[in-house]
Amino acid sequence: MTPEQFRTYGRQVVDRIADYLATVERHPVRSTVAPGEVRAALPAHPPERGESFDAVLADLDRVILPGITHWQHPSFFGYFPANASGPAILGDLLSSGLGVQGMLWATSPACTELETLVVDWLADLLDLPPRFRTDADGAGGGVIQDSASSAAVVAVLAARQRAGEGRHRLYVSSQTHSSLEKAARITGVGVDNVRVVDVDPETLAMDPARLDESIAEDVAAGFVPTMVCATVGTTSTTAVDPVRRIGEICRRHGVWLHVDAAYAGVAAVCPELRWLNDGVAEHADSYVTNPHKWLLTNFDCSVLWLADRAPMVDALSILPEYLRNTATSSGEVVDYRDWQIPLGRRFRALKLWSVIRWYGAEGLRAHVRRGVELAGHVAGRVADDTRFALWPWHPFGLVCFRPLWPGMSTTDSNAATMTLLERLNDSGALFASHTKVEGHVLLRLAIGSPATRHEHVESAWRRIVAEYDSMRAEPR
Structure with missing residues (x-):
C-alpha cells in the first residue's frame, strides 16, 4: 500500500469510525449471530492474490459488524x-x-520518556503518593501494562522476589478478581497457596481480623506470607476493602500489599471520591488502575505503580548481548522491558497523553461524575420500587439489584432472574450482566459510557420493569 493509497483508505476508515460512533445507538447492543456464523460467512482459505481494501471494508459491513x-x-x-x-x-x-517497539529507552527515547511523564500526570490527577513517581533518583515508578491481570503477575513476581525463598502464600478474598489466582498459577506460587480470607457479609469487604489470623497461622506452619491483594471496587459489586487496616497488618508482618483498583481507581480524579485512596500512600507497595475502563482511553491501557521498583526489576531483568547499549549501561534511563512480562511493547502512552490533554482534569472529572450521577438515579428508581431489592453499595457507576419473585424458592427466583436477564439482552435494547451475593442472583448495570445520557438509563429501567411485569403475568 503506497502512502497515497493509505491516505485514501485512511480517510475512509476514519470516516467509518466517526459514522459508527455517531450511529452506534441504531445497532442492537448485543450481537445476534449464532456460534460459527461469522466464520462461515468468510472464505475458509486465504486469498492467493491480494484484494482491494474496498473488499475488506465491504466484508466489515456484511460480516463483522453484525457479529x-x-x-x-x-x-x-x-x-x-x-x-x-x-x-x-x-x-x-x-x-x-509510528510503529515504535519501545522495549528499551534506546529503541525510541520518546516512547519511554512520554510514558514516565504520563503515568506521573495520572498519579497527580488521582492524588497518589509521591513515592509512586518515576523520578530518576527515586525508588518507585509507574508503567503502562496491557491489563490489570498482567499487572497482577508483575506484582506477584516482585513480591515473591522481595520475600525470598520458601513456601509463598497469597491472600485474597472471595471478591478478589480471578486474575490473582491466575497470577499464582503463572508465577509458580500455585493455587493451593492462595488463601481466601473471609469478608464482612454486609459490605463484602475483606475482614482484617481474619487476615491477621490467617497470616499468623501460616507463619506458624512454616509458610512465607508474600502478598495481600486489597481491592478498591470489586468486579462483582464494587466493594471496597479497608486498605488502611489491611496495610497496617501487612506492615507488621512484612507482607507486600497490592491494591487492585482496576475499575474504581480512576474515580479519584474527583476530589470527593478520594476517600477510596485511604491508606494507599502509607501502605501500598503496588497499585493498579485501568484508564481503559472509565477514563476515556481505549483498551489496552492499565497503569501499575510501585513504591519500590527494585524487586520487580530484579525478578524480570534479563540482558542478552543483543540488547546491550550505552544508555542502558549508564543506569540513567528506564528500560520498560524490565517492568513487564513480554520484551516488546507498544507506544500506549500516546493515547493516554492524548486523552489527558484533550479533556483536561476538568473534563475527566465531569465524565466520572456523570456516571456516578446516572448510577444514583437508577439506584433511586430501584429503591423506590417494591418489586425490586437494591444492593445498597453504589458509590461509583455500578448498580446491583434483584427482582423479587413472591412465592418462589431461592433456586426458582434465581432461575427467573436469569431468564429475565436473557430476555432483556435478547431484546437488543440494552445489555446487562449478573452476579451472585449471599446465594441470590443480582442484576448489574454498569454505567460509564460517554454516550450514555439520562434518557438511556431511564429507558433501560422502564424496559426492565416491563419485562419483569410481563414474566409475572405469564402463567406458570
Missing part, C-alpha cells in the same frame, strides 16, 4: 465500560502509524 457486541453503545451496561474516545482512538492510530 459485534457494541461496547460503545449508550445502553451497554453489561460490564465495566471500555471507553473509546476520539482522542484515544487518534492517539492509538498515531502509535500504530
